[in-house]
Amino acid sequence: xxxxxxxxxxxxxxxxxxxxxxxxxxxxxxxxxxxxxxxxxxxxxxxxxxxxxxxxxxxxxxxxxxxxxxxxxxxxxxxxxxxxxxxxxxxxxxxxxxxxxxxxxxxxxxxxxxxxxxxxxxxxxxxxxxxxxxxxxxxxxxxxxxxxxxxxxxxxxxxxxxxxxxxxxxxxxxxxxxxxxxxxxxxxxxxxxxxxxxxxxxxxxxxxxxxxxxxxx
Amino acid sequence: xxxxxxxxxxxxxxxxxxxxxxxxxxxxxxxxxxxxxxxxxxxxxxxxxxxxxxxxxxxxxxxxxxxxxxxxxxxxxxxxxxxxxxxxxxxxxxxxxxxxxxxxxxxxxxxxxxxxxxxxxxxxxxxxxxxxxxxxxxxxxxxxxxxxxxxxxxxxxxxxxxxxxxxxxxxxxxxxxxxxxxxxxxxxxxxxxxxxxxxxxxxxxxxxxxxxxxxxxxxxxxxxxxxxxxxxxxxxxxxxxxxxxxxxxxxxxxxxxxxxxxxxxxxxxxxxxxxxxxxxxxxxxxxxxxxxxxxxxxxxxxxxxxxxxxxxxxxxxxxxxxxxxxxxxxxxxxxxxxxxxxxxxxxxxxxxxxxxxxxxxxxxxxxxxxxxxxxxxxxxxxxxxxxxxxxxxxxxxxxxxxxxxxxxxxxxxxxxxxxxxxxxxxxxxxxxxxxxxxxxxxxxxxxxxxxxxxxxxxxxxxxxxxxxxxxxxxxxxxxxxxxxxxxxxxxxxxxxxxxxxxxxxxxxxxxxxxxxxxxxxxxxxxxxxxxxxxxxxxxxxxxxxxxxxxxxxxxxxxxxxxxxxxxxxxxxxxxxxxxxxxxxxxxxxxxxxxxxxxxxxxxxxxxxxxxxxxxxxxxxxxxxxxxxx
Numbered sequence: 143x144x145x146x147x148x149x150x151x152x153x154x155x156x157x158x159x160x161x162x163x164x165x166x167x168x169x170x171x172x173x174x175x176x177x178x179x180x181x182x183x184x185x186x187x188x189x190x191x192x193x194x195x196x197x198x199x200x201x202x203x204x205x206x207x208x209x210x211x212x213x214x215x216x217x218x219x220x221x222x223x224x225x226x227x228x229x230x231x232x233x234x235x236x237x238x239x240x241x242x243x244x245x246x247x248x249x250x251x252x253x254x255x256x257x258x259x260x261x262x263x264x265x266x267x268x269x270x271x272x273x274x275x276x277x278x279x280x281x282x283x284x285x286x287x288x289x290x291x292x293x294x295x296x297x298x299x300x301x302x303x304x305x306x307x308x309x310x311x312x313x314x315x316x317x318x319x320x321x322x323x324x325x326x327x328x329x330x331x332x333x334x335x336x337x338x339x340x341x342x343x344x345x346x347x348x349x350x351x352x353x354x355x356x357x358x359x
Numbered sequence: 360x361x362x363x364x365x366x367x368x369x370x371x372x373x374x375x376x377x378x379x380x381x382x383x384x385x386x387x388x389x390x391x392x393x394x395x396x397x398x399x400x401x402x403x404x405x406x407x408x409x410x411x412x413x414x415x416x417x418x419x420x421x422x423x424x425x426x427x428x429x430x431x432x433x434x435x436x437x438x439x440x441x442x443x444x445x446x447x448x449x450x451x452x453x454x455x456x457x458x459x460x461x462x463x464x465x466x467x468x469x470x471x472x473x474x475x476x477x478x479x480x481x482x483x484x485x486x487x488x489x490x491x492x493x494x495x496x497x498x499x500x501x502x503x504x505x506x507x508x509x510x511x512x513x514x515x516x517x518x519x520x521x522x523x524x525x526x527x528x529x530x531x532x533x534x535x536x537x538x539x540x541x542x543x544x545x546x547x548x549x550x551x552x553x554x555x556x557x558x559x560x561x562x563x564x565x566x567x568x569x570x571x572x573x574x575x576x577x578x579x580x581x582x583x584x585x586x587x588x589x590x591x592x593x594x595x596x597x598x599x600x601x602x603x604x605x606x607x608x609x610x611x612x613x614x615x616x617x618x619x620x621x622x623x624x625x626x627x628x629x630x631x632x633x634x635x636x637x638x639x640x641x642x643x644x645x646x647x648x649x650x651x652x653x654x655x656x657x658x659x660x661x662x663x664x665x666x667x668x669x670x671x672x673x674x675x676x677x678x679x680x681x682x683x684x685x686x687x688x689x690x691x692x693x694x695x696x697x698x699x700x701x702x703x704x705x706x707x708x709x710x711x712x713x714x715x716x717x718x719x720x721x722x723x724x725x726x727x728x729x730x731x732x733x734x735x736x737x738x739x740x741x742x743x744x745x746x747x748x749x750x751x752x753x754x755x756x757x758x759x760x761x762x763x764x765x766x767x768x769x770x771x772x773x774x775x776x777x778x779x780x781x782x783x784x785x786x787x788x789x790x791x792x793x794x795x796x797x798x799x800x801x802x803x804x805x806x807x808x809x810x811x812x813x814x815x816x817x818x819x820x821x822x823x824x825x826x827x828x829x830x831x832x833x834x835x836x837x838x839x840x841x842x843x844x845x846x847x848x849x850x851x852x853x854x855x856x857x858x859x860x861x862x863x864x865x866x867x868x869x870x871x872x873x874x875x876x877x878x879x880x881x882x883x884x885x886x887x888x889x890x891x892x893x894x895x896x897x898x899x900x901x902x903x904x905x906x907x908x909x910x911x912x913x914x915x916x917x918x919x920x921x922x923x924x925x926x927x928x929x930x931x932x933x934x935x936x937x938x939x940x941x942x943x944x945x946x947x948x949x950x951x952x953x954x955x956x957x958x959x960x961x962x963x964x965x966x967x968x969x970x971x972x973x974x975x976x977x978x979x980x981x982x983x984x985x986x987x988x
Contacts, residue, residue, distance in 0.1 A: 157735065158965075169374035169539055179374065180505070181539040184481065185399060185844075190770070191948040192735030203622070206615035207505075207538040210623065210698035212719035226730055230723035233714075245965070248946040250731035252775040254954075255939045261954050263730055271726045285964070294964050324361075 148201030149312045150209045151305075152231045155220030156245050157192045160298040163325065164218075165196045167302065171313045171321035172200060182207030191248075195228055200312055215310065218301050220284070221245050222268050235276045237353070239305050239345075241284040241297055244268075280304075280349050287340045293330060296337035303341025309354040315342070362410050368547050375542045377506040377535055378403035381445070381473060384513035386415070387545045388469070391440040391552055394420040394431035396814065397843035398447030399482035400536040401475045405445065406844055413856065416552045421846055424785075424814040425450035429457045429472065436466035436526070437564050439555050441517055445473035448487045449784060453815065455492065458526075462496040463574040464564045465524040465581075469517035475531045478612075478659040478694035482533075484765065484784060486692065488660040493528050493637035497578045499585050500528040500637040501594065503535055504614040506542045512594065512634065514545070519588075523581055530636070532659060534612040534694060586638035594634030595643060600627035602708070606647060608668055609657040610636055612695070617657045619697035626708045628655070639667055645675045655707065656683040659695050682707065734773040739949040740911030740967025742837055743768050745882030747778065748945055748975065749906075750804075750833065752885075753892035759802040760795050764788035764816070766808035767842045767910075768835055775946055786815025792830040793823055802896070803830035809865060810840035810848040817868070823901055824873040831895065831902045836865055837910040845913040869903045876902035883908055883971055911967050926985045927966035928973055930959045934980035941972040941981060 155161045165181050172179035182197035197209045214232050219225035219240040232238065246254075246262050254260045265281070272279045282304055284297040291300070299322060306315050319338065326334045346355055364373055365383050375383070381404055385393070397405040405421060412419040418435075422428035425446040432442030446454060451474050458472075474492070477483040493500035501516055503509035509531065516527040562570050589595065600606075600621075605628040609617045614632045621627060631647045633639070648654050648668065656665040665683040672679050682688050688703045689695075698716045705712045737744045746768075763769055763779040764787060772779035781791050792805035807816045812834050820832065838852060839845040847854075849863040866877050878895040880888035888906065895904050909917070915925060927949075935958040942950055942959065949965035950972060952958070961972075961981070973981035 156733065158738070165539070166374070173372060173374040173541055178541060179539075182534055183376070183537045183539060185403065185537055190735040190738055190767070191733070193733040205622075206619045206697050207534050207612075208616075208696045210619070210696060210701065211716045212698075212714040223730060223733070226727055227733075229726055230720050245948070245962075246951040247731045247733040248736055248948055248950075249734070249774045251942060251951050252946060253731075254952050255942045258957065262951075274722075274726060 148199060148204055149310065150200075150214045151198045151216045151218055152209055152214045152228050153196040153198060153218050154224040154228045155194060156224060157190050157194050159220040160295060161194055161196050161220065164298040164302060165198060167299070167318065167321045167325050168198060168313065170325055171317040174320055175314055175317045177312065178202055178204060180204050180207050193224055193227055216305065218305055220297055220301060222265055222281070223247075223263060226268050226271060229272065229275055232275055235278060237308065237310065238272055238276060238279045239301060240279070240281050241301060242281040243283070243285045243297070278353060280345070280353070282341070282344055282348070284341070287344060288337055291333050291337035291340055293333035293337070296330070296334050299334045299337040300341035303338035304345035306338075307342050307345040307350070307355045309356055315356070362407070365407060366411060366414060366547070370544050370546055372541055372543050374539060375506055376403055376537065376539045377509050377531070378537075379407055380506040380510040380542045381513055381529070382407040383544050384510035385443050385471070386549065387547045388514050388517040389441060389549055390417065390443050390517070392418045392432050392435040392442040393444070394422045394428040394442070395445045396422050396425045396428055396450060397840055397846045398425075398450050399843055400477060400533040401445040401447055401473060402843040402846070404473065405846060409846065416549065418552075421848070423849055425454040426457050429454040429461070432470055433457065433461050433466065433526070436468040436470040438468065438557060440468040441470070442468065443471045443473070445475070448474060448476040448483060448489045449485065450474070451489055451492055453785065458492065458498070459496045460566055461526050462498045463566045463571065463578060466520060466526055467524060469520035470526040471513055471516040471520060471529055472526055473529045473531065475533065475536050476660065477533050479533070484782070486660060488663065489530060490636060490661070490663045493530070497582050498526055498528055498637070499523070499635070500530050501634055502530050502611045502636045503634065504611055504632070505535065505538055506540050508634070509535065510542060510544075515594065519585070523585055525581060525585075530611070532612050532694075582638050586640065589635040589638060589640040590642050592635050592640070595640055596632045596634075597647065598630045600629045602626065602628045603650070604652040605629070605655070605707070606631065606651045607655045607657060608633065608644065608647070608664060610634065610664060611658065613657040613659055616695050616697045616700045620700035620704050623697060623701045623713055624704050624708060624710045626704060626710060633664065636664070641671055644668060644671050648672055648679055649675050651676065651679055653680040653682060653707070655703070656681065657689070657695070657700060661691055732774060734770070736770055736773070736946065736948060737767065738911050738967070739947055739965050740915070740969040741767070742882040742906065742908035742911065743771075743835060744945060744947060745885050745888065745908070745971045746833070746835060746906040747771055747776070748971070749880070749882060749885045749888035749892055751778070751944055752889040753896055754804070757802055757896070758800070759804050760799050762788040762791045762795060762803070762805040764805075764807040764811050766811050766835070768806060768808060785811050786819060789816045789819025789823065789832060792832065793819070793826065793828045796828050796830050804833065805830055806833045806835065808841070809834060809836040809838070809850050812865065813849050813863070817872070820869065820874065821872050829900055831904060833904045833906060834865055836905050836907040837913070839910050839913045841910040841913065845910055845916070865905055874901060874903050876900060877905070878902065879905045879907055881908055882906045883969060885971060885974055911969070915967065926968045926983055927963045928961050928968060928970065928981050929963070929984050930961055931980050931982055932956070932958050934978055935959055936978060936980070938977065940975050940977055945972060945975060947972060
């Protein structure tokens with residue numbers, strides 16, 4: 143069975159949040175550490191505030207770009223609603239690492255504007271529903287950390303730092319850092335490297351009692 | 360993988376998108392001319408070549424459409440140079456006139472044509488199965504399953520093309536083009552670009568009457584010879600499993616899912632992976648199915664392989680059970696995944712799937728109940744939002760029918776706008792508008808993007824001028840082919856590094872065609888645009904309204920390059936009276952409603968600072984964070 147020697151992650155988010163860059167960084171880090179990786183990406187319409195996903199599979203025998211239903215080891219989600227939208231890919235008790243940020247879709251705002259009684263679909267409800275699939279729902283305010291890093295567009299790298307804290311994540315941290323330096327344009331490099339460290343530390347501080355983490359030393 | 364890696368001479372292992380691997384392989388094959396029109400899922404082939412245009416000794420064109428692109432590389436290949444073009448599935452419809460006849464006359468220099476189908480219609484208007492072009496045009500077809508496979512097939516494709524003097528199709532699908540993985544590149548030794556003397560051979564590339572009939576005979580012989588070659592091709596691989604009676608025949612992305620499904624269920628049928636899918640290696644298939652009791656054909660979309668397997672089976676193994684779409688096990692709709700294949704295998708091999716996929720899906724559906732949909736929409740700052748806002752104001756109370764076209768503006772048909780009465784294919788809005796004018800009582804409005812107009816809209820407009828058709832054509836001029844990644848088109852303002860090129864202005868073109876009523880508006884100035892449109896729309900006769908403002912994504916990129924900052928807006932809550940004029944019919948993703956006080960808020964991160972919403976607010980509640988403009 144291939145499943146056991148494989149780490150599959152579904153990346154989810156909203157167009158414009160940098161999912162393709164995140165996928166490139168992880169891919170490059172795999173190339174550097176000699177690990178086989180296959181991704182199934184969604185280009186094309188993806189910059190237009192729509193829902194997007196990337197299937198990312200790491201392991202010596204991976205062959206297909208799409209994660210089978212119910213088989214992802216983790217979902218990394220840059221927007222909370224989008225976590226729920228792809229929940230069928232996660233295996234029971236898989237890891238959910240998500241941004242607590244919600245970007246309200248225009249379809250919902252147009253309803254909320256019309257009806258005074260209506261409120262937006264909220265984080266609490268999302269977390270409640272996700273908990274029916276897994277206990278490992280980890281939410282971080284990636285936007286706050288990204289701002290702290292000096293660039294609100296680095297939410298993607300905050301979450302990459304956060305997932306790197308986990309023992310289960312198969313790519314060595316130093317390779318991920320090198321890949322960030324290589325892929326991210328020079329102007330934004332420093333902010334992205336800071337975002338990575340902030341994500342890593344936040345995750346270590348918040349989730350390590352719940353989830354086996356790597357030693358940061 | 361960066362651009363420089365793609366042209367690095369020495370071989371290396373790199374993480375590459377399949378579309379990048381295709382470019383690299385074409386460069387390793389020493390191609391001299393590349394021309395294409397962008398279309399998803401092949402746009403990154405165009406982008407990669409375009410980014411390299413000043414670094415390579417070759418001709419790289421972004422053409423006005425796929426037919427022109429194919430003709431450009433065909434001209435080069437007739438002269439003996441190697442050429443490549445790439446297009447999405449429906450692009451080959453446009454190029455098909457050239458394609459069919461090019462199959463007749465053939466080429467001298469290698470010509471590889473990448474055609475990408477889009478099962479699931481992720482970014483296309485249909486799930487068209489492009490595999491049927493090849494057999495009807497007698498043009499050989501190769502089908503890769505991953506980036507490494509694609510690179511190998513591009514290189515072989517050029518050799519095959521020259522050996523048999525025929526164009527060669529590399530047929531991909533979205534899940535191949537947009538698959539990234541580790542690819543080992545080959546040696547790259549490029550030769551200098553040199554023009555050649557045209558080798559005068561009268562009628563060599565002319566097909567008419569007798570020569571057409573001769574070409575047809577030649578083409579049939581050629582296909583037979585290529586089939587012979589394919590019978591022993593390394594691109595077709597066979598693995599012998601331990602279920603002696605059962606075999607799988609597959610190709611393209613289907614192969615990946617088939618192998619994964621075998622592993623998931625721990626079953627091992629023999630597998631024949633077909634890399635050469637026209638002409639099919641019939642003997643190879645016959646030998647494979649002869650000893651079997653049951654063959655499972657795994658391919659997305661139409662039963663292209665399955666029907667031919669059935670035809671071959673009739674001769675060599677009429678009793679064999681063929682599992683596929685015609686047996687009801689697989690669908691002709693949507694893309695596959697390993698779990699879809701595993702479910703069928705589970706039934707056939709009597710083995711349980713590792714999970715109850717249906718149960719997982721139905722639980723997820725329950726969990727997702729009531730979550731808001733998030734269809735793709737116009738970006739913050741997109742000029743189309745202003746155009747639609749102005750247009751709908753101008754048309755208030757006017758009964759009309761609205762023919763839309765292919766581009767970002769197609770999304771007006773999606774929630775929450777739901778605006779659009781027809782949308783078929785590139786350029787169709789203009790022709791359809793003529794039909795509407797002949798047939799309906801309402802006023803006829805057509806809308807087309809700048810790039811789409813240059814691509815396939817111009818013949819429709821010439822026709823309308825000539826036939827005295829009365830409709831208003833709105834051309835959205837945002838400087839680029841926006842939807843596929845903001846590539847340049849003939850109307851794009853020229854960059855400084857392209858001194859020899861010429862910008863073709865839309866208003867010059869439409870006036871040159873004979874349209875007398877031409878109006879130009881700025882969609883960021885909604886009020887003026889709306890008033891001007893209203894006046895233009897009330898005039899009788901054919902008219903063109905050009906709505907001109909740079910694509911927000913492209914404009915932001917230009918701003919970043921020049922160091923100009925994007926200054927977001929904010930809502931002054933003291934002023935906001937919950938009118939929601941900024942939201943209604945505008946629907947910007949940066950705008951939402953504060954649940955505490957029901958006033959509007961604007962996301963600093965998302966706002967592009969276009970100020971259009973500020974102009975829509977009648978009480979001036981929306982302001983720039985750095986002083987109102």
